[in-house]
Amino acid sequence: MHKNFDVIVIGGGATGLGIAVEAATRGYQTLLLEAHDYGKGTSSKSTKLVHGGIRYLANFDIALVKEGLEERFYFLNNAPHLAKKQTYLIPFYNYFDKLKYFIGIKLYDYLSGRKKIGRSYFLSKQSTYTQVPRLKTEKLISSAVYYDGNFDDSRMLITLLRTLEANGGIALNYHQVTDFIVENTKICGVQVLDKLQHVSKQFFAKVVVNATGTLTDVLLNQAEPAQRHHAVSAAQGTHLVFDKAIFDSMHCLVIPKTSDGRILFVSPWHDKIIVGTTDIAVDNASIEPKARAEEIDFILETLNRYAKKTVTKADIKSVFCGQRPLVSDPKQQSTGKVSRKHQLLETANGLISMVGGKWTIYRRMGEDTIDYAVAKNYLPPSKSVTRDFKLFACPTTVDHNWLGVYGTEKQQILDLQKQLNNTAKIHPDLPYLQAEVIYHVRYEQAKTVEDVLARRTHAVLLDAEAAQQSALIVAQLMAKELGKPQVWIDEQLKQFSVFLEGYMLTQNDAGGGNNASGG
Numbered sequence: 001m002h003k004n005f006d007v008i009v010i011g012g013g014a015t016g017l018g019i020a021v022e023a024a025t026r027g028y029q030t031l032l033l034e035a036h037d038y039g040k041g042t043s044s045k046s047t048k049l050v051h052g053g054i055r056y057l058a059n060f061d062i063a064l065v066k067e068g069l070e071e072r073f074y075f076l077n078n079a080p081h082l083a084k085k086q087t088y089l090i091p092f093y094n095y096f097d098k099l100k101y102f103i104g105i106k107l108y109d110y111l112s113g114r115k116k117i118g119r120s121y122f123l124s125k126q127s128t129y130t131q132v133p134r135l136k137t138e139k140l141i142s143s144a145v146y147y148d149g150n151f152d153d154s155r156m157l158i159t160l161l162r163t164l165e166a167n168g169g170i171a172l173n174y175h176q177v178t179d180f181i182v183e184n185t186k187i188c189g190v191q192v193l194d195k196l197q198h199v200s201k202q203f204f205a206k207v208v209v210n211a212t213g214t215l216t217d218v219l220l221n222q223a224e225p226a227q228r229h230h231a232v233s234a235a236q237g238t239h240l241v242f243d244k245a246i247f248d249s250m251h252c253l254v255i256p257k258t259s260d261g262r263i264l265f266v267s268p269w270h271d272k273i274i275v276g277t278t279d280i281a282v283d284n285a286s287i288e289p290k291a292r293a294e295e296i297d298f299i300l301e302t303l304n305r306y307a308k309k310t311v312t313k314a315d316i317k318s319v320f321c322g323q324r325p326l327v328s329d330p331k332q333q334s335t336g337k338v339s340r341k342h343q344l345l346e347t348a349n350g351l352i353s354m355v356g357g358k359w360t361i362y363r364r365m366g367e368d369t370i371d372y373a374v375a376k377n378y379l380p381p382s383k384s385v386t387r388d389f390k391l392f393a394c395p396t397t398v399d400h401n402w403l404g405v406y407g408t409e410k411q412q413i414l415d416l417q418k419q420l421n422n423t424a425k426i427h428p429d430l431p432y433l434q435a436e437v438i439y440h441v442r443y444e445q446a447k448t449v450e451d452v453l454a455r456r457t458h459a460v461l462l463d464a465e466a467a468q469q470s471a472l473i474v475a476q477l478m479a480k481e482l483g484k485p486q487v488w489i490d491e492q493l494k495q496f497s498v499f500l501e502g503y504m505l506t507q508n509d510a511g512g513g514n515n516a517s518g519g
């Protein structure tokens with residue numbers, strides 16, 4: 001591989017992959033480096049909403065909402081196999097709330113302008129009950145339904161990875177940037193540790209971008225050791241996953257008022273229900289944070305205020321937790337009130353960092369970053385093409401079963417099934433085929449059992465116990481494909497088992513910190 005690039009992007013989450021795709025589709029030689037696996041950080045642990053953020057209207061963050069609504073349109077258009085229109089239902093229990101939300105959702109419709117994806121409407125008490133039969137009807141007046149999107153975050157990352165590669169870019173997972181190379185006081189490259197081969201490498205570029213989410217300050221401080229950067233604050237959010245039956249509805253239920261003044265979503269996702277999230281400031285950012293016991297209690301208690309039949313811990317199929325990389329705002333006491341805007345920073349020696357934002361606007365963050373590098377003459381001019389750029393394997397008609405997430409690549413998996421003469425699934429309770437595991441290794445850079453079960457499929461998020469039971473067959477299939485010995489299988493199973501503890505209730509239930517502000 002050549003070692004001189006136009007752009008090096010550090011970080012394989014939504015921000016980094018968005019920037020890398022933007023650069024590659026404009027014709028720049030692009031390299032992306034990810035320390036773990038794509039989406040190992042926050043980007044596979046979102047609430048899966050493609051949204052303008054109706055909640056931000058309460059903070060009068062109109063520009064932010066408008067930007068999100070515009071990007072929502074491109075997001076849904078460019079990856080229809082991974083993102084779809086979703087109805088969101090807000091129940092009303094008093095007339096003041098009804099008036100407040102009437103104004104809110106009509107403003108939300110209005111701000112969508114020509115990028116509108118549906119018109120909001122109201123439902124009577126009886127219709128609300130029919131459409132969300134598990135909702136408590138005591139004191140219910142009526143409800144409103146508005147439109148936003150819902151998407152598959154970790155498959156979206158893999159699709160961005162494939163889009164990058166299809167446009168001449170290179171991405172390497174398990175490659176951690178350990179230092180910067182400086183020439184004439186300017187950063188011109190990076191020192192990298194290949195964590196699987198245990199070797200050091202160097203790569204050079206005209207532009208180096210730091211897109212490392214909650215870990216942004218680590219690289220900023222490495223680039224400028226004399227400074228103490230505090231560009232990003234981390235805020236933790238937890239989700240609980242249940243079988244669809246606990247709140248079966250075509251709508252995503254929006255619990256409009258939690259005890260800490262937030263919104264809780266009860267969202268249908270891949271035949272399960274995801275409920276979340278919390279918002280807790282954390283001092284030490286972590287790539288793999290653990291849910292706290294009080295976050296789990298808080299979500300359950302809030303849900304049960306609205307659920308006709310009590311939902312218990314025994315119903316939980318999985319727990320997952322991520323940390324938001326927010327632009328630091330010392331004026332705000334509560335992370336829930338910190339704006340979700342994005343911001344570009346450049347150090348004196350030329351490291352460009354993209355911080356804040358949200359998944360929905362990943363494309364815009366990419367466009368802004370590359371526009372900035374062009375404006376500073378670091379790159380020759382080239383216009384953005386990503387607004388109407390269909391992502392890799394984008395189908396003309398969307399398939400609504402699990403294999404639909406692969407778009408036109410679905411056929412490759414079916415062909416592989418035939419070639420391997422293997423039509424078996426990895427687990428009876430999961431939709432994933434054994435042939436998919438081979439596909440993940442061959443075409444999607446899956447290197448570990450965790451890569452397959454947590455981010456190429458959603459076994460870990462949807463049913464942690466089934467994921468645990470699938471680990472052996474996945475390890476065996478991978479070992480055969482990669483030519484690895486039995487000791488590799490044993491090591492993978494050990495590592496996966498430790499990783500999975502964070503997603504299973506038994507551990508979370510027993511543990512927990514003591515400074516949650518969410519509950």
Ligand SMILES: Cc1cc2nc3c(=O)[nH]c(=O)nc-3n(C[C@H](O)[C@H](O)[C@H](O)COP(=O)(O)OP(=O)(O)OC[C@H]3O[C@@H](n4cnc5c(N)ncnc54)[C@H](O)[C@@H]3O)c2cc1C
Nearest residue numbers: 011013014015035041042043047049177213237324359360
């Ligand atoms: C609980 C929760 C719910 C959310 N829900 C939504 C939602 O519904 N909709 C929405 O639009 N947004 C949502 N967001 C926001 C969105 O998920 C984040 O803004 C986005 O995922 C951040 O992406 P990122 O690429 O900046 O960070 P990350 O995904 O964390 O990526 C950073 C990457 O950098 C890598 N890295 C770090 N250091 C190095 C190094 N030295 N070398 C190489 N690589 C390195 C890490 O391994 C990591 O993979 C949510 C966030 C949270 C926490």
